[in-house]
Amino acid sequence: MIKEFKLNYFEAGLVSTCSSLAYCGLQYPIGYLADRFGRKNVIVFGQLWSAVICFLLLLVGDFGRLLILLLLLGVGNGMHFIPSAALISDCYPPAKRGKALSIYFSAQAISLIAAPVFAVPLGESYNWRVPFAAIGVFEVFVALLFFVVVKEPPREQSTQNAARGNPINRRNLRVGVVSHLTGYVFATTNFVPTFLSLKFALDLYTAGVLYSTLSMALIASSWSTLSSFVILRFKPKRAIILSEVLAFVSTAAMALASSVSAMVGVLVIQGIMRSIMVPAILNYVTMVTRPETRATEMGFINTLWVLGSVIGPSMIGLLTDALGFELTFIAVSITPLASVLLTMTLTQND
16 A cells, blocks of 8 residues: 555555544444444444445545545444443443453454454555455454344343433543543554564564564453453552553563564563553443443543544654654653553542
8 A cells, every 4th residue: 555655654644544533533423322222233334334445445546535435444443342342341240341341352453463464465465455355255244243143131221311421521531531642552553563674674474473472462361361350350540550551661662672582572561551451441431331321431432542543643653754663652652651640540449
């Protein structure tokens, strides 16, 4: 994609930002729709929408139309995360919820492994459009399977009474800003494979496989007892703070690592951090919200988190063009330190 459209780092970041922009802007209304019409219905519709856009990407011929389609792709992708998190929270009691949310979040890491292992060879052998077509076919299959297999449990109140609460309150705003600040760390994902390729003189495929270490660590931490132990045994506030400290350490260390083996260790820490952070925040939100308004409140908080991910790629691209990768990652590592200070303002019982 970068070669075909002759993109610089800022424009490459804009490609990711464009998709995330729609994702970000729709989290609140999507949460409302999930509370009003059911989590399952919103998820299935979003998967089918994304499949259609993936097929349309086969026909795109210029950068402007590419951005429009990626914006529409973000609409479909936005219908998945919050309804799914709310559905899982509805299905599991508190003692098992942290583990379930960790496993759910780790499923996203599988895509980070599959992308370099399968999508990069497809893209290099054909072009960047072919992986999108393959994803479109898979989306249709998963949507049909999900519709047939998954049963949505009844909630405490009917969907007609859903989403009448006010999600924009002081508590949710604080948690949302914490999520927003940590979103900049997650935005580095778009640039790490390229950074590894340049820093250690690796081809893009090898750099992608190396970066998959992060996803494998995330999966191992989520499916083992590590992340669920932290989420269940620590108070939510302490679990979030621990993940923020790990975010600072791993992001700064990524810029300073001088060997491939050291980078592997840094990526492992980053993967463990990600396996704790998002499930810990979701677990906290689940504990303080009502089932009938849960998706709406999660949607508001996730809007602020994704806003960091939306702004992040473009900002990181601009900083990288001006300063290089190392100084950019060090600058980004400051954001989780700021979020620690805000997390500490939560009461001890939160």
